[in-house]
Amino acid sequence: xxxxxxxxxxxxxxxxxxxxxxxxxxxxxxxxxxxxxxxxxxxxxxxxxxxxxxxxxxxxxxxxxxxxxxxxxxxxxxxxxxxxxxxxxxxxxxxxxxxxxxxxxxxxxxxxx
Amino acid sequence: xxxxxxxxxxxxxxxxxxxxxxxxxxxxxxxxxxxxxxxxxxxxxxxxxxxxxxxxxxxxxxxxxxxxxxxxxxxxxxxxxxxxxxxxxxxxxxxxxxxxxxxxxxxxxxxxxx
Numbered sequence: 001x002x003x004x005x006x007x008x009x010x011x012x013x014x015x016x017x018x019x020x021x022x023x024x025x026x027x028x029x030x031x032x033x034x035x036x037x038x039x040x041x042x043x044x045x046x047x048x049x050x051x052x053x054x055x056x057x058x059x060x061x062x063x064x065x066x067x068x069x070x071x072x073x074x075x076x077x078x079x080x081x082x083x084x085x086x087x088x089x090x091x092x093x094x095x096x097x098x099x100x101x102x103x104x105x106x107x108x109x110x111x112x113x
Numbered sequence: 114x115x116x117x118x119x120x121x122x123x124x125x126x127x128x129x130x131x132x133x134x135x136x137x138x139x140x141x142x143x144x145x146x147x148x149x150x151x152x153x154x155x156x157x158x159x160x161x162x163x164x165x166x167x168x169x170x171x172x173x174x175x176x177x178x179x180x181x182x183x184x185x186x187x188x189x190x191x192x193x194x195x196x197x198x199x200x201x202x203x204x205x206x207x208x209x210x211x212x213x214x215x216x217x218x219x220x221x222x223x224x225x226x227x
Contacts, residue, residue: 092180
């Protein structure tokens with residue numbers, strides 16, 4: 001089983017609709033990162049969440065980390081075709097200085113015009 | 114302007130060959146990484162280097178040998194390529210190896226083994 005579980009695995013929404021992607025861990029997360037990947041390109045860093053209950057926003061994307069630091073959600077408001085891609089959550093699972101990140105399996109988002 | 118750049122972007126070669134992928138970052142970061150993304154898009158760390166020193170080696174076959182000539186470069190050499198090595202390889206860098214250090218990724222190298 002994955003150490004980080006993302007749901008749903010894929011999502012098709014109509015342009016203008018809101019959507020939420022979840023990232024769940026069975027263990028405490030020391031840092032949570034959201035990335036977006038477009039086909040044929042690298043991962044684009046979106047946001048980092050560190051503290052339980054923290055919430056950050058960038059344009060129409062909002063990410064939250066729950067109080068127990070075991071689940072994060074990514075919410076997109078009024079989705080646009082430019083939001084399409086694969087969204088990945090990554091997490092620090094250790095406090096050692098290795099930089100090791102664990103990633104979820106990704107959520108593929110399609111936005112229909 | 115590219116922060117983390119990898120070359121080549123595509124690599125098609127035959128089984129048994131030896132190939133290298135280069136990575137450079139101009140962000141002034143101390144830590145660099147190699148990841149492998151399989152056909153199911155699952156991203157897994159292979160190596161990380163901090164100031165040219167190896168700090169993570171995730172049980173990768175010894176056919177894979179990273180080399181860091183300086184902290185801005187981390188190259189990946191692969192010997193005796195196998196079919197299972199087909200994947201997208203990503204280079205990344207971060208300011209440090211501690212927690213809460215966002216990693217910045219290159220565009221990937223798509224390796225196909227014939």
